[in-house]
Amino acid sequence: MNFAAVYLLWGSTFYAMRIGLEGFPPLLLAGTRHLSVGLVMYPLLRWRTGVKPTLEQWKTAAISGVLLLCVGNGGVCWAELTVPSGIAALLVATVTLWMVIVDWLRPGGQKPSRESCLGLCWDLRAWRY
Numbered sequence: 001m002n003f004a005a006v007y008l009l010w011g012s013t014f015y016a017m018r019i020g021l022e023g024f025p026p027l028l029l030a031g032t033r034h035l036s037v038g039l040v041m042y043p044l045l046r047w048r049t050g051v052k053p054t055l056e057q058w059k060t061a062a063i064s065g066v067l068l069l070c071v072g073n074g075g076v077c078w079a080e081l082t083v084p085s086g087i088a089a090l091l092v093a094t095v096t097l098w099m100v101i102v103d104w105l106r107p108g109g110q111k112p113s114r115e116s117c118l119g120l121c122w123d124l125r126a127w128r129y
Helices: 002-020 026-049 055-079 085-093 095-105 114-128
Strands: none
Touching: 002 055, 002 085, 026 055, 055 085, 085 095, 095 114
């Protein structure tokens, strides 16, 4: 059931980007997505938890947000101008593999554990299509 939810919800994101790109520039599309979620979630979480973020947390969130918007989601939106949405979804799905490889190859990096390799193999099952 969870795997079906991932296929439908996560996969539909890339299809929705493809449709959205027919009427919006890539970074405006990605930015609107992030802004709309923030406008809904921030007041909701403030109301539910009563926690007010510190200045340091706002700075960290701003850096993360710019990287996610411009490099992550914005980059995928930009790529979908020329790449089919299914290929974009497949390439994004390889992020876990690249994170393990980059950590292994960096100076002082960690060799992947047996559990990490098993997890990556489990993740690779989804790539067969």
